[in-house]
Amino acid sequence: MGDDGAVMVDLSNYELDWPTSLFVSEGERILRATSRSWEDRAEWLLTEALVGSTAVTDFQEVDAPRNGWGVGRESRYKQGTQEDWFSELISRASEIRPALAPRPYWPQRHTRGSSADGSTARDARRDFARIVGDFVDKGYLVEQFGEECIDGRDDLPDASALIERRLGIPDLWPLAPTTWDDDIFYGLIEVFHDLVSRPRLRSFHSYGGCGWHHSEFHNGPARILYRTKINKLLNEAGTEYELAAEGEDLGRLVAVTDDARSQLVHRVLNDSPPAITDRVRHAIALFRARDASLESKRSAIVAAVGILEERRTLIREDLGKPHDGALFEIANRFDLRHRRADQLADYNDAFLDWIFWWYLATVELTNKLIEAAESPKAGIAAEPPF
Numbered sequence: 427m428g429d430d431g432a433v434m435v436d437l438s439n440y441e442l443d444w445p446t447s448l449f450v451s452e453g454e455r456i457l458r459a460t461s462r463s464w465e466d467r468a469e470w471l472l473t474e475a476l477v478g479s480t481a482v483t484d485f486q487e488v489d490a491p492r493n494g495w496g497v498g499r500e501s502r503y504k505q506g507t508q509e510d511w512f513s514e515l516i517s518r519a520s521e522i523r524p525a526l527a528p529r530p531y532w533p534q535r536h537t538r539g540s541s542a543d544g545s546t547a548r549d550a551r552r553d554f555a556r557i558v559g560d561f562v563d564k565g566y567l568v569e570q571f572g573e574e575c576i577d578g579r580d581d582l583p584d585a586s587a588l589i590e591r592r593l594g595i596p597d598l599w600p601l602a603p604t605t606w607d608d609d610i611f612y613g614l615i616e617v618f619h620d621l622v623s624r625p626r627l628r629s630f631h632s633y634g635g636c637g638w639h640h641s642e643f644h645n646g647p648a649r650i651l652y653r654t655k656i657n658k659l660l661n662e663a664g665t666e667y668e669l670a671a672e673g674e675d676l677g678r679l680v681a682v683t684d685d686a687r688s689q690l691v692h693r694v695l696n697d698s699p700p701a702i703t704d705r706v707r708h709a710i711a712l713f714r715a716r717d718a719s720l721e722s723k724r725s726a727i728v729a730a731v732g733i734l735e736e737r738r739t740l741i742r743e744d745l746g747k748p749h750d751g752a753l754f755e756i757a758n759r760f761d762l763r764h765r766r767a768d769q770l771a772d773y774n775d776a777f778l779d780w781i782f783w784w785y786l787a788t789v790e791l792t793n794k795l796i797e798a799a800e801s802p803k804a805g806i807a808a809e810p811p812f
């Protein structure tokens with residue numbers, strides 16, 4: 427806002443290409459900075475996060491910079507500073523409309539979105555390579571791959587060798603998407619999640635036309651942005667996987683679930699007591715892994731039941747004996763942990779999904795029982811587990 431409280435920022439011409447929460451967190455960090463180069467950081471954020479250069483131009487015009495003859499040109503902003511303008515933009519970020527892909531053009535409309543050979547999978551690989559190329563152009567791989575400079579060293583890290591050390595496959599850089607099978611494609615998706623780091627500052631090196639150089643790297647915001655773009659790509663391609671945003675399998679491809687189950691996972695991962703956090707993380711990672719086997723899913727269920735066994739006294743106090751045993755009937759009667767001859771073994775594999783989510787929801791229930799016991803006034807939330 428300006429000095430008189432008037433609105434300074436016209437949001438109608440802006441489109442946000444980042445998740446709003448990420449844009450706000452990076453913007454607030456810039457506003458907290460005491461460095462004299464905060465304006466450079468702000469311009470870089472505006473360049474990255476908003477479509478086009480309109481926002482950068484508006485930001486530069488706030489203080490009416492002088493022209494080459496030292497004469498001030500009139501600004502459209504009569505009051506307020508660049509900091510006021512940027513602060514208002516960040517505070518009103520939720521009002522900025524998200525960037526949308528252009529409506530399909532003739533070729534896309536008449537080929538149903540497929541490539542010339544009808545392979546949408548190939549298109550997804552090429553789109554992934556373009557996303558990585560965009561991260562490269564913006565300096566997100568400089569921390570790992572280095573950056574060419576006319577005044578710098580010539581012995582930059584070998585990017586292909588770096589990827590090979592992680593994935594065990596040679597000659598994957600530069601990217602050649604038409605040569606990948608599924609294992610290479612999905613492996614590269616996971617590898618680049620771990621490699622990207624956002625440069626929060628860039629500076630222009632004019633000597634010899636060297637170009638932009640990047641610095642002050644942080645992998646947190648880069649990985650959030652990467653997951654957003656890659657998960658959108660995978661969803662549009664009809665792939666039933668996504669990059670996990672939390673848990674032991676952070677940054678690894680996991681099976682897609684509905685929003686309710688995703689929220690359940692988030693709550694259990696974040697609200698469980700420290701004593702069981704590692705076991706909860708491990709159980710979830712076992713169950714939702716892209717290549718999860720039936721044995722892995724059984725192990726995940728056994729881990730969840732083990733937590734409940736330790737809390738059986740708490741459950742009994744709430745339900746009363748023998749009703750507490752009902753929670754363990756499935757684990758005892760299906761061949762999940764004891765694998766006895768009298769247990770039910772001939773059942774559809776889909777039952778494992780139901781059993782796991784039911785027991786994970788029960789872990790959340792017992793978390794709330796413990797919380798209520800420790801804080802009697804807090805009570806137990808009435809919301810369903812999923």
